[in-house]
Amino acid sequence: MCVTLVGCATTRQPEVGQLFQRDAATIEFVRQEDNGSVNIVPCTLILSNNQKVTLSGGDRASLSVAPGNFYVTALSIDPYTPDLSERAWRSPRTKFRVAAKETLRVFVDPASSGSTYTGGWTIHAADAKL
Numbered sequence: 344m345c346v347t348l349v350g351c352a353t354t355r356q357p358e359v360g361q362l363f364q365r366d367a368a369t370i371e372f373v374r375q376e377d378n379g380s381v382n383i384v385p386c387t388l389i390l391s392n393n394q395k396v397t398l399s400g401g402d403r404a405s406l407s408v409a410p411g412n413f414y415v416t417a418l419s420i421d422p423y424t425p426d427l428s429e430r431a432w433r434s435p436r437t438k439f440r441v442a443a444k445e446t447l448r449v450f451v452d453p454a455s456s457g458s459t460y461t462g463g464w465t466i467h468a469a470d471a472k473l
Contacts, residue, residue, distance in 0.1 A: 366443040367407040374398040374451050381453050381460055386419045387429070388451060388466075398451065410443040417451050417464035434464035 370390075376382055382400030389395050391414040396404040414436050421431035434451070441447045447468055454463040 368410050368441040369405055369446040370408055371405045371448045373403050376400040380422050384419050384422045386417050389416050412440050414438050415466055432463045434466050437466040
């Protein structure tokens with residue numbers, strides 16, 4: 344008995360999006376509850392890859408990012424002045440590095456001195472990576 348197979352065997356290479364999903368890192372943003380009116384002021388976090396997330400006091404959000412370096416800036420209105428510019432309070436542009444499949448927790452807090460809010464935002468990573 345003789346069997347003849349006709350066809351083409353190929354190996355399929357993953358597409359760029361599939362590679363990203365397989366190696367993606369996770370950034371978990373945390374905004375703890377604040378005192379008074381600052382708690383309800385939405386703060387928008389903008390990543391260098393143009394992803395955005397908006398958090399109020401007590402909120403959390405997670406985003407997938409490609410491994411490597413990225414920057415985050417936090418912006419909001421100033422709740423104490425009539426200037427309603429969405430960029431009145433801002434953080435310094437903060438750099439983070441994340442490895443493939445890693446989860447990094449990043450906290451955003453209103454800038455303060457003691458119990459007084461001084462305007463702006465601070466962004467910092469948790470001490471330990473998750």
